[in-house]
Amino acid sequence: MREIIIRARRIVLGTGAKIENGYIAIFGSRIKEVGTWRRNVPTSRRKTFDVGHSILLPGLINAHSHLCFTGMVGMFDPSKGFHSWVKTITCEKNKWTPDKFLRSWVTGCQMLLESGVTTTLDVVSVPELFPDIIEVTPLRVIPFLEVTGIKSRIDPDQTATQVRQTILKWQSEGKLVGVSPHSPYATTPRLLRSLANAIADLEVPAMIHVAESQAEFEMFLHADGPMYQWLARNERDMSDCGGVTPVQHLTKHWTKLQHTILIHANYVTDSDIQTLAANYVPVVHCPRSHKYFNHRPFQWHKFTKAGIPVCLGTDSLASVTPKTGGATPKLDMFEEMRTFADAHPEVPPKQIVTMATGTLCKVFKWAKRLGTITQGAIADLVVVPDHVPTADPHESLLYHTGRVTAVMINGQWVFHPNEPI
Ligand SMILES: [Zn+2]
Structure with missing residues (x-):
């Protein structure tokens, strides 16, 4: 050679x-x-x-993507609130065919490659597309199998067993695969515990959206707000809400915290930050998605001071605002770095670039030769x-x-x- x-x-x-x-x-x-x-x-x-x-x-390492939603660019309106956006995207997903998801996924891979991404940690909502299509792109896609479930008539143990079987199958084919219980609000404590038990003996990285919105924070802390009302109407057992922050909820019910990547963490308390630091849980910040929803300022300084690794991700194009009069946005980590730099001009560029390259390799054994x-x-x-x-x-x-x-x-x-x- x-x-x-x-x-x-x-x-x-x-x-x-x-x-x-x-x-x-x-x-x-x-x-x-x-x-x-x-x-x-x-x-x-x-x-x-x-x-x-x-x-x-x-x-570049994109620490959080949803490639199969690439085609949903510009389809939604964030002005009605985060819970309304979740509702709309859920409806849209139900209308999409596997072929549409596949085309969207392939387009997303190409956008990432052209903008210098070589590894992406991708949430897989359509598992039947995998693992074969992973072979169609040279991009290193690390799939995180998405798990949701809020309705009590679906047995969490059964869901967890199915996820375990899928993971074992992919692992037997030599693939690095992760799991993504979507979020505390889109799961239940029973489902989180069943899933963590089902994969307790496996080396599986996990990725979970936590404390993304004010509505989620209110739902768990005050058992109130638009997300609480909406999910209560949709048969979610809301008895886990009230008196806990989303991060506290997670630490209580998800025992795989030390293998987990936390996505967003926009609404956290100082005590939450201490908990994450004690468990050395990395946080993924998605600057353009953060801007799209107009969330409160990201707590970069507090995370960094506490020793929490912060990485950058694109999230999906379903939460990126098209520029007025500009071209349709693309998945692009340079755009994410630039958006972060605009919001945090005091952060040195070398730290911003490191969040998109070498940060993850310091945290996880499976990532140690990347970035x-x-x-x-x-x-x-x-x-x-x-x-x-x-x-x-x-x-x-x-x-x-x-x-x-x-x-x-x-x-x-x-x-x-x-x-x-
Ligand atoms: Zn996401």
Whole structure:
């Protein structure tokens, strides 16, 4: 197998560190060497790509997506409140055919690849589409099987057993798979406990939407508000509501907390933050979705000060506002980073880029070779033109718009640096 060398004027390592005039040597699917370019770097018998005035960085990690909702861009109106949005998207989902979900999913994968994402943690609402279609994209899709269920006539143990069987099947095919009980409000304590019991002996990462909206916070803390009323009308047993925050509810009923990624966490108390920090639970922030719903400011400083890892995700295009007079939005982690930077101008660019690259690998064993450029890491790489060459390449990355120049996944070019994407 021939080695590959990529030389670039600037390399961002995904940890906040950078190299000027550097190179990476790749053997097979792994990074073999990283360093500053020097005359005696051996290049014979190695295929060398010089990407010139570009920034080379680890492939971006999208820590939360719903690829099968990509086609729902611009369909909903957030002004009537979060619970109303959930109601509308649930109705729309029921009208969609498997084929429509599939096309939406494939379009989403392509958008992510073109914008430099090499790994996405995707919530799978239509499990029958998997695992075969995962083979149709070079994107590393880590599927998280969605679980919902609020009506008491469906036995939670039966649901949990089915989920376990699906996970075991996927694992037997060598796939990394996770589970996503949707949220405390779209499940019940019994379902959360049954599910956690059913997968207690399995190494399964989990992802759950928690404390996304004010309505959810009110539902659990005060047993009141529009979400409480709506779910009560829909046969959910509301006896778990009143006197607890959504995070407290989760810690009480979900015993897999230490394997869990918390999505959103927009409405949390200081005590909730301490609980999450004690369990080293990472939080995924989705800046454009956050802006779409006009949530209260995201508590980045408090999370970071408490030692909670914060990652970035796109969520789905069903919660991204199309720009007035602009093109239809696409899934794009550069847009997410830029939206975060606009809302938090005091956060250094290198920390913003790290949230989209190397943060997750510090938390989970299954992610430890992803998101950074280091010896032994998986060779997932992206080349971005250095059009705004500020002193810090992390800052330059925040100005990047549109397609990236090249993408490599697992040591294989998906978009070659010498060919237009
Ligand atoms: Zn989501």
